[in-house]
Every structure is written in C-alpha cells, then in structure tokens.
Amino acid sequence: MNNNNSSCESGKAVKRIREGDDTTTAAPDRLSHLPDFIIHHILSFLDTRWAVQTSVLSRSWRPAWKHVPVLNLDSLWFRKYSIFQRFVDNVLSLHHPFKVHEMSFILYDHYDEEEDDEERDVSFIVKVAKYALSHGTHHLEFKLLGSRGYNDTYRFSNLFGTISNCDLETLELVGVCIDNGFGSSRLHMLTTLNLTWCTLTSDQNGVCNPFSNCPCLEKLILNDCRHWDWQESDLKIFAPQLRSLYMDNVDWFANVEIFAPRLKSFDFNSVLKELKLSKLTISSLDLAVIRIYDEADSMEGNEESVTQRLISLFQGLSNVTTLRLEHGTIKSSNRLPLQD
Structure with missing residues (x-):
C-alpha cells in the first residue's frame, strides 16, 4: 500500500514538471543576470565571429x-573571401559607434579559387583601416598575410591616409609597405611599433627614415623587413625616446644608422655578410644581445668591409652593462682579422 502511494506521488511530480507547474522551482538563468560590463569583458577574449554566435x-x-x-576579425575562419568580407561589413555597420580600444584584422591570401579583383581587396582593407582610426583604437594589429610577398601593394598611406591626430599607442603591421615617414603622418601617441615582413621606402636622396614622425616611440621591432624596390638604401632609425629595439634579418640596406640615446635593450640578429650597422649613437645600454650567423664561403672578398662594420658595432656598444654574445657571433668574430 505504501509502495503504491509512493509511486502515485512520483508520477504526479513528474507530471507537474512536464506541464510547467509553478510549484516547481526552476533553475535561475544566471547568464541573463550578469552585468553588461562582465559580459563585454568575457566576449573581448573571443574572435568576433564567436562573440556574435554567443547571442x-x-x-x-x-x-x-x-x-x-x-x-578580432580573422579570415582564417571563413572558407570564402566574399563571406569574410560580408561578415566584416555587417560587423562594422552594426557595431555601436563608440571607441574601440583594441582591434585585430588578419587577412590570409588563401582564396585562390575566387580570383578576387585586387582593387576590391584594397578598398575593403581601406574601409577597415579607416574604421579603426575613426573609432579611437589604441591597440591595432593589421596583418596582411599571403603569397604577394614583399611589394608595395598595400601601402600604408593608401590604407590609412595621412594621419594627423589619432589615439594609436601600439601598432603591429604585417605585409604592409611603409612610406618614408609613414606618408607624412604624425603618430604622436605611438609608443610600440612592430613591423614584420614589411617593405620600407626611401626619399629621393635614397635615405629611408620611416620613424621620424613617431616622436614618442619607446619599443621598436623590425622582423624580416626589406627595402621596397630591392635596391640598397641607407636606413636611419632616429628615435630619441626609444628604450627597446629588436632587429632580425633587416637587410637590403647599404648602411644602417641608429640614433637612440635612451636605448636600454638592444637585440640584434643578422647574417655576417649582411651586417650593415655603420653607426650607433647610444649613450648607455642595460642589455645587448648580439646574434651574428656565418655562412660557408660568404666572406670571400668582403672581409675588410665586414670587419669594419663589426668594429663599429662593438664600439657603439662600449657603454653596455651586460653584453651577451651568442656562439655564432664569437665564431664569426674569430674569422675576421680584428687585430688589424
């Protein structure tokens, strides 16, 4: 008898749950009760595509x-360029017009089947670049990755125009041609600049001085950068406020001069035959890391020139507190007649 009563009560309880009886206690919807600022903070860690899908x-x-x-706009998640472009257009049109603190735009050139018109590509990229500047972006990552290689297809002045006043503090560019002086733009708040696989242009005198319009630059990273027309030119890094400098495989320049009297950290990587540092103006350094790699028979007939550049390099580092020489640097130095 007791078992029957128990079964009957259980059946009634199940029925009440199925029918949505108010006497049952529903689980609270905690997602709906989160404060907006917490929701926004959570979504800021996601790619924008996934952020939209959380709706x-x-x-x-x-x-x-x-x-x-x-x-965070990344074309890697889209199988067609046209779909990615449509998505970005919708995001930019629906996103509320207040300041965008951080923005990342990554475009992979892997849509071979579409045969997209190059001018259409540039027009679309210009739209994204102008959106970033017009919405007060402080930290901008702009990566144009693909098979085009080092050229001036994506020129900074064409993508961003002439910048006279913006809030950019950090800027990372990949695959962009940097005009001399950033096309006369004045990046007066920029403190960190990272250039990878970028080409640098020079003025009519054959001098490349791209950072003169970045008066507050404190950290500079140059990684696999070239002169845009593959002709040797003089590269000048004039940055009075620079504190940290990283240079890796920066060649196709006849001479490289560095004026950075406040520099504290210097990390330099180069192949011995491409060593082009001719003048260093550095008052004092806390740390210098030098990696110079040698190649078999690469110095034949060029010993005197490279020896002089190596001497200039170490003379410029005479006031360093800590000097770290990688094994390849010591090995390369031993091959040269520095005693002369």
Whole structure:
C-alpha cells in the first residue's frame, strides 16, 4: 500500500514538471543576470565571429557583442573571401559607434579559387583601416598575410591616409609597405611599433627614415623587413625616446644608422655578410644581445668591409652593462682579422 502511494506521488511530480507547474522551482538563468560590463569583458577574449554566435545563449546576450570594445576579425575562419568580407561589413555597420580600444584584422591570401579583383581587396582593407582610426583604437594589429610577398601593394598611406591626430599607442603591421615617414603622418601617441615582413621606402636622396614622425616611440621591432624596390638604401632609425629595439634579418640596406640615446635593450640578429650597422649613437645600454650567423664561403672578398662594420658595432656598444654574445657571433668574430 505504501509502495503504491509512493509511486502515485512520483508520477504526479513528474507530471507537474512536464506541464510547467509553478510549484516547481526552476533553475535561475544566471547568464541573463550578469552585468553588461562582465559580459563585454568575457566576449573581448573571443574572435568576433564567436562573440556574435554567443547571442544564442541568452536573450540578454543578443546585442552584447555590438558593445564590446575589442574587435578580432580573422579570415582564417571563413572558407570564402566574399563571406569574410560580408561578415566584416555587417560587423562594422552594426557595431555601436563608440571607441574601440583594441582591434585585430588578419587577412590570409588563401582564396585562390575566387580570383578576387585586387582593387576590391584594397578598398575593403581601406574601409577597415579607416574604421579603426575613426573609432579611437589604441591597440591595432593589421596583418596582411599571403603569397604577394614583399611589394608595395598595400601601402600604408593608401590604407590609412595621412594621419594627423589619432589615439594609436601600439601598432603591429604585417605585409604592409611603409612610406618614408609613414606618408607624412604624425603618430604622436605611438609608443610600440612592430613591423614584420614589411617593405620600407626611401626619399629621393635614397635615405629611408620611416620613424621620424613617431616622436614618442619607446619599443621598436623590425622582423624580416626589406627595402621596397630591392635596391640598397641607407636606413636611419632616429628615435630619441626609444628604450627597446629588436632587429632580425633587416637587410637590403647599404648602411644602417641608429640614433637612440635612451636605448636600454638592444637585440640584434643578422647574417655576417649582411651586417650593415655603420653607426650607433647610444649613450648607455642595460642589455645587448648580439646574434651574428656565418655562412660557408660568404666572406670571400668582403672581409675588410665586414670587419669594419663589426668594429663599429662593438664600439657603439662600449657603454653596455651586460653584453651577451651568442656562439655564432664569437665564431664569426674569430674569422675576421680584428687585430688589424
């Protein structure tokens, strides 16, 4: 008898749950009750595509992605260029017009089947670049990765125009041709600049001085950068406020001069035959890391020139507190007649 009563009560309870009886206690919707600033903070860590898709989680989350102050636009997640472009256009049109603190735009050139017109590509990229500048972006990552290699297809002045006043503090560029002086733009708040696989142009006198319009630059990274027309030119790094400098495989320049009296950290990588540092103006350094790699028979007939450059390099580092020489640097130095 007791078993029957128990079974009957269980059946009634199941029925109440199925029918949505108010006497049952429903689990609270904690997602809907999160404060907006927490939701925005969570979404800022996601690629924008995934941030948009979180709108299905809760009714209160549907418009949340439009207010996130971080945009991460990556074409890797899209199988067609046209789909990626349509997505970005929609995001930029629906995103609320307040400041975008951080923005990342990564375009891979892997849409061979589409045969997209080059001018259409540039027009689309210009739209994204102008959006970043017009919305007060502080930290911008702009990567144009693909098979075009080192050329001036994506010229900074064409993509961003002439910048007279912007909030950029950090800028990372990949695959962009940097005009001498950034096309006369004045990046007066820029403190960190990272250039990878970029080409640098020179003026009519054959001098490349691209950082003269970045008066507050404190950290500079040059990684696999070239002169845009593959002709040797003089590269001048004039940065009075620079504190950290990293240079790796920066060649196709006849001479490289560095004026950075406040520099504290210097990391330099080069192949011995491409060693082009001719003048260093550095008052004092806390740390210098020098990596110079040698290649078999690479110095034949060029010993005197490279020896002089190596001497200039170490003379410029005479005031360093800590000097770290990698094994290849010591080995390369031993091959040269420095005693002369």
